[in-house]
Amino acid sequence: MGTSPVVAVRELVKRYGDLVALDHFDLTIEKGEVFGLLGPNGSGKTTAINCILSLLAFDQGEIQLFGEPMAPTRYDLKRRIGVVPQEVAVVEELTVAENIDYFCALYVSDKRERRALVEDAIRFVGLEDHRRFRPAKLSGGLRRRLNIACGIAHRPELIFLDEPTVAVDPQSRNRILEGILELNRAGSTIVYTSHYMEEVEQICSRIMIMDRGRAIAEGTNDELKAMIGTGEKIRVEVGELAGGADVPGASADALLDALRALPHVLRASLANGTLSVDCATGAHNLTDVLEVLRARGVPFARVYSEPPTLNDVFLELTGTELRD
Amino acid sequence: MPTFNCALKVLASHKVYILVYTVWLAFMGVFMGLGAGAPAADPGAWEGEQLDIGFVDRDGGAVADGLRTLLASRDALVDVPDETLAMQDAVAKDEVQVLVIVPEDFGEDYVAAVRAGATPPEIEIAQSYYDIASVDLEAVIDSYLSCLGVRASFDTSAPLEALAAGALTDCEAQSEASYVVPEGVSTPLPQNFTIYALFTSYPIMCSIVVLLSTSMREFSEGAVRARTEASPERALTLSLAIAGASFVCALVVWAVMIFVGLVAFGWALEGVATWRIVLVAVAMLAYAFFALAVGFLLSQLGVGDSVANAVGNILALVFSFLGGSWVSLDLLGPELRALAHFIPNFWEMSAINLAAGSTGTAAEIWAAALPDLGVVLLFACAVGAVGLAVGRARLGRRGALSASADTA
Incomplete structure (x- = not known):
């Protein structure tokens, strides 16, 4: 029991008629992880969570939470879980404090204990000055924070956060992400879904990339990036070369051909005055690229060299952009 | 229990609806009753x-x-x-x-x-x-x-x-x-109270339908429902809590109508047999249950505030008119008179009229009114059953939609 994963999903299949929403989906999450489910809209993230929470019936497979089979009537397991749905799920007629108290009361019946938990949750999401506000009076970011507070006030061991930062301002987003890490430090296992790869990279200890109902890759941030050939991405602002022909010996096509001929260069493209060169891991990719530019007399402004992102991982594994 | 308390808070938060549809319309009924002139209690x-x-x-x-x-x-x-x-x-x-x-x-x-x-x-x-x-x-x-x-x-x-x-x-x-009133036959209800009682079908329907359809839909669909379903609260407990709060809403609206009526026309009701007043109250309660069923159905349909208001008002008007609360059915054509039998308001009105003016003993009049009350309750059951079916259908469809949105 002590060594059981917090979430164990095996061969999960969910169909809607001919549409296969989850296709033999496997998932294992260990205690204490911040696990990221990353995938474009429609990849099956929310369906997977809804099946795990028994909000949706599934066609095939097995789901265990805390080492026990999950079912709609496993109220003992549900008691240990917190849910922050993608849509803000609050009662519009209640105030901030009343909303948190109501959802907390579904888990904690003792009034005195609950009062302390509600206060902690309000403090945690920074809504102290808004406790008497109704949700309609809150900004989008504050509503999202309230949504989170309603899901975590009862201090669950396992928290599902389904795209909690959609349509949130940067300040609220940072606060939410910091809060999630704080929850994790306090002992909660976090399952975090998003299609924002930067967020997942920032907070998740392990990541699964999903596409079309399947897990296409899983591992830590570094492990995932190591799965693809791209080791370095070089971006060079070449200014008027975007216009093309008037730079001697520097037509776009000729330049790209020269770059593609370099060892380690996997792809090269030019768009909107920015030259993009993806390279395999190499010791002097950047100097090689700049040498080609100098040799051809191509003036350039700023030069960036960056490691690959999860989007690159997704691109290489599926052939499409993560944000498509 | 938390859902029951929460639902009551939500209901109570709709103060404007309560003020307009329950309180103001009840007083409007009082004005109409008072306009009917002196009572005929003696x-x-x-x-x-x-x-x-x-x-x-x-x-x-x-x-x-x-x-x-x-x-x-x-x-x-x-x-x-x-x-x-x-x-x-x-x-x-x-x-x-x-x-x-x-x-x-x-x-x-x-x-x-x-x-x-x-x-x-x-x-x-x-x-x-x-x-x-x-x-x-x-x-x-x-x-x-x-x-x-x-x-x-x-x-x-x-x-x-x-x-x-x-x-x-x-x-x-x-x-x-x-003109001699036979021995043993009690005094009929005064006109003003009877008119008030007939009029209350409108505020009862409006209040309950609008309050329930605007307040309860949050608990029966959408993200809040999903969140409560994911909680350890049993599905039956949740449903009973919402049903209980709806029931309380119907009871409160009914009680307000009775209270206002008794306060406004208490002076005219002196000497009137209590069983006649109780029969009127029971008829109004039966109709309140019908309104409860309609409100439940609308909440399951997930209608918005404006639709709930429109439907509540239109239904209340149409039912009051076709049921004969406002205009005597004798003035309507035979088709409308036949149609009136399919309007619960007609049966409520029939029971109230029996309580108001029929000569006979309490047992005889109650016996005559009970079938009318039964018909009203059957209407309530039928509409409630439709509401349950709609709720189940929408629940299944919602699951399919949310997932298909995710997998689209």
Whole structure:
């Protein structure tokens, strides 16, 4: 029991008629992880969570939470879980404090204990000055924070956060992400879904990339990036070369051909005055690229060299952009 | 329990709806009741009350003349043109409380039918909203026709003129007796309270439908529902909590209606048998349950605030009108009268009218009213069952939609 994963999903299949929403989906999450489910809209993230929470019936497979089979009537397991749905799920007629108290009361019946938990949750999401506000009076970011507070006030061991930062301002987003890490430090296992790869990279200890109902890759941030050939991405602002022909010996096509001929260069493209060169891991990719530019007399402004992102991982594994 | 408390808080937060649909409309009912004039709680006063009667004579014979003379001796006859619109107008504007329409060839047909042992034709009596006032009028007309029938049976060769004159004489001779309230028959409800009770079908329907459909939909669908389903609260507990809060809402609205009615018309209800008031209250409660079922159905349909308001008002208006709460069904066409039987309001009104004016013992009137109340409750069950089916269907569809949105 002590060594059981917090979430164990095996061969999960969910169909809607001919549409296969989850296709033999496997998932294992260990205690204490911040696990990221990353995938474009429609990849099956929310369906997977809804099946795990028994909000949706599934066609095939097995789901265990805390080492026990999950079912709609496993109220003992549900008691240990917190849910922050993608849509803000609050009662519009209640105030901030009343909303948190109501959802907390579904888990904690003792009034005195609950009062302390509600206060902690309000403090945690920074809504102290808004406790008497109704949700309609809150900004989008504050509503999202309230949504989170309603899901975590009862201090669950396992928290599902389904795209909690959609349509949130940067300040609220940072606060939410910091809060999630704080929850994790306090002992909660976090399952975090998003299609924002930067967020997942920032907070998740392990990541699964999903596409079309399947897990296409899983591992830590570094492990995932190591799965693809791209080791370095070089971006060079070449200014008027975007216009093309008037730079001697520097037509776009000729330049790209020269770059593609370099060892380690996997792809090269030019768009909107920015030259993009993806390279395999190499010791002097950047100097090689700049040498080609100098040799051809191509003036350039700023030069960036960056490691690959999860989007690159997704691109290489599926052939499409993560944000498509 | 948390969901029950939360649902009550949500209901109570709709203060504007409560103020407008429950309180204000209840007072509107009081104003309408007060406008009906002095109560008829005392049998003596009841006996002496004079009606404005619109008398439409399509017969033009001696029998109609005799009836006109008889009615004119006790009430005021008002000329009303023999046109549908004019008659409806007269009743709607309260220019007359009752329309008495003597059909063409009524006298001859009536006497012929009596002599042949066939079913005689009837005089049409169209009652206004203040129909309770015309209860004894019907008895007078029945008495006249009875006398006419007796004379026609015994003297098979007598002309109509002689029969009519004789019937008129008989009626005048026994007119005093006809007003005597039989022993053991309790005092009827005063008009003003009866009118108020009939009017409450509108605020009851409006209040409950609007409050429930706007308050409860959050708990029955959408993200809040998903969140509660993911919690350790049992599905049955959640459903019972929402049903309980809805029930409390219906009870509170009903109680407000009763309270306002009793406070406003308590002075007029002195001497009235308690069982009559209780029967009215039970009829209103049955109708409140029907409104509860409609509100539940709308909440399961997930309608928005404006739709809930529109539907609540329109339903309340249509039901009150077609059920006969506001306009006497006698003034409506036969199709609408037939349609009224499919409106729960009709059955509620029937029970209230029984409580208000019927002569008979408590047991007899309760026995007569119980089927009416049963029909109202059956309507409530039927609509509630539709609400349950809609809720289940939408729950399944929502699951499919949310997932297909995710997998699209």
